[in-house]
Amino acid sequence: MWTEEAGATAEAQESGIRNKSSSSSQIPVVGVVTEDDEAQDVFKPMDLNRVIKLLEETDKDGLEEKQLKFVKKLVQCYQNGLPLRDLAQIFKILNLCSGKIKNQPRFIESAYDIIKLCGLPFLKKKVSDEITYAEDTANSIALLGDLMKIPSSELRIQICYQQASSSYKIQMAEVGGLAKTMVQSMTLLENQLVEKLWVLKVLQHLSTSEVNCTIMMKAQAASGICTHLNDPDPSGQLLFRSSEILWNLLEKSSKEEVIQQLSNLECLLALKEVFKNLFMRGFSHYDRQLRNDILVITTIIAQNPEAPMIECGFTKDLILFATFNEVKSQNLLVKGLKLSNSYEDFELKKLLFNVIVILCKDLPTVQLLIDGKVILALFTYVKKPEKQKIIDWSAAQHEELQLHAIATLSSVAPLLIEEYMSCQGNARVLAFLEWCESEDPFFSHGNSFHGTGGRGNKFAQMRYSLRLLRAMVYLEDETVNKDLCEKGTIQQMIGIFKNIISKPNEKEEAIVLEIQSDILLILSGLCENHIQRKEIFGTEGVDIVLHVMKTDPRKLQSGLGYNVLLFSTLDSIWCCILGCYPSEDYFLEKEGIFLLLDLLALNQKKFCNLILGIMVEFCDNPKTAAHVNAWQGKKDQTAASLLIKLWRKEEKELGVKRDKNGKIIDFENLPGLSAEDFVTLCIIHRYLDFKIQATHKQRELANKSWEDFLARTSNAKTLKKAKRLQEKAIEASRYHKRPQNAIFHQTHIKGLNTMVPSGGVVTVESTPARLVGGPLVDTDIALKKLPIRGGALQRVKAVKIVDAPKKSIPT
Structure with a gap:
């Protein structure tokens, strides 16, 4: 049948x-x-x-x-x-x-x-x-x-x-393997347009299959097709079918290998000419759609840092096309051109903003961004809507472009600090934030990726403006930060925070939490290491920190961002409160230490180190001890009991083993060691003995000249405090066993560095008891900075670690 x-x-x-x-x-x-x-x-x-x-x-x-x-x-x-x-x-x-x-x-x-x-x-x-x-x-x-x-x-x-x-x-x-032979046949058809179009049609159909795309990619189809994009073709089919094939190859075969094939001068010159022609002379719906497709393919290629985008002149042209509407140019490429509010032109504008973000990752692009006045062009969107002004875009389109422009600034502005400042960037952003907080009636459409959660409010605008400020603050450029502080940014941020918490919004809770986190991170970046700014942060700032710390602990597991907000809050305690005695005292008076210990008792490891570091720093304040001793947790748990419990938990996680007398039994119980290995281990023991003795000798020499040193310094009070800490460490080392694998953390004590030992406790049998140290005398697990961008940790300033100090007080 x-x-x-x-x-x-x-x-x-x-x-x-x-x-x-x-x-x-x-x-x-x-x-x-x-x-x-x-x-x-x-x-x-x-x-x-x-x-x-x-x-x-x-x-x-x-x-x-x-x-x-x-x-x-x-x-x-x-x-x-x-x-x-x-x-x-x-x-x-x-x-x-x-x-x-x-x-x-x-x-x-x-x-x-x-x-x-x-x-x-x-x-x-x-x-x-x-x-x-x-x-x-x-x-x-x-x-x-x-x-x-x-x-x-x-x-x-x-x-x-x-x-x-x-x-x-x-x-x-x-x-x-028909796809391979059809790709190879293209070389036979250089000047035969009709046959070439038929072959492209075959490849277009074949490229709907992943297997065929892989075969075509290995036959160098991507580069072979791309280099002929500008071949004469009155029908327009060559460009259409070629772009469709390139799309399919990128989607259905190895994207990295296809990008590599297209990342050469010949391919990029072809793409550049095609895009320019479609941009300047493409007026039909189809031409605009094809133009956008070519730009997306170009954007994907631009992600490869080896692609010669600058060398072929494509980067310069793309910057020009992205900004000619906002910054008037006499360049003949854009003279007389105007974008409409059609869907294709609107998508083009967003794609051009996006390609700028990709291009700016290549540092040589920076000068082209300066020449193209990109910062100025993007800032034309950072302002409240002007009702009287006739705009080319619809209200919804303008809002989406506004958010996209601010998001683009967050990537570009940190690279162009001088241009940002010359455009009065700080003033523009702060003024825009003021409008975001105002009662000015504004109907936000919130119908785009950047507008998520912002329908009917200004949360989206506030969210992206704060991201931009956060990016600038964390450059740690004093010119930028000083200008922000002079413009009242600290007070403005605290005011925004207080205003937000006074009007709970459960519907947009996740975005509100992100806004609060960014405000605290901005404040941390501005106040760190600046006493005067910490004083401006003052009691109002302490109040918002305490407000967050009183959050129901169950919300930390909600997935909405409460844990990120708590990290930002702890960071702000470190940067905005510690070191400012009036703020420290106010924090203590408002039972801040109790709240810290409550958080520590939650036994969440991701917070423990930061909280312990803050507690250590607070202990410099003589009023802290009473608060620590007065705290009681569940079942009348004391602070000492809590810390011991945390230590035991840490030992358990490390897998430390002890015998019935409490002695650690596995330091040397290492599997797979030969006789030669054990000899080497003994040498290591002896070497450590020698280093310990040398360290104590250096301490004795340092002590002899200590008083003379104090007499010559203007910071005698601080040095005496460091001296006392050092004496405690030495005294402890005489009566307790020093950890064999102890390392020394550098601790910041009110403007002076000193060295205190920390680390897991192990026993070294070969070392005389009088020479070995004991338990932790002090700890500095201080994460000096904990910035968070969009919910992810970004920058952590780790403390410096050295094997053993040559002097008690480093010079």
């Missing part, structure tokens, strides 16, 4: 350009199933072996006519389609015909007729035929690619015409 396999032939001629959203494969046609005996006779195959034998004969009179006659009969016999079981023999006949074309041109028509039959659905007698004859089918289809070498335009077009029908043929093309 013969059936048609699902599929349909492509149209003989294709008019116009199909929209990208239309299907690249045709609607399959299902043939009629019949068991009629008469119909079966129609499909009865001829003796193919006889035809093959005849075509293999040579040097006989009238042989050519006889051969042509039999091939014509074969074509008539299979006019309803080629059976899968006969494909191998039929394609052998096709191959024999093609081999005769050079000397016997009349065989072109025979080959053409057989190839035309391939446009019909393949026929199968059994359901299993597709599997049984899969190899024959794949080899047969692959042969079509080889036939492209025959210098016949008619034959080449007919070969390409056949490839658009069934999914089974596509599958067999994958197995046979």
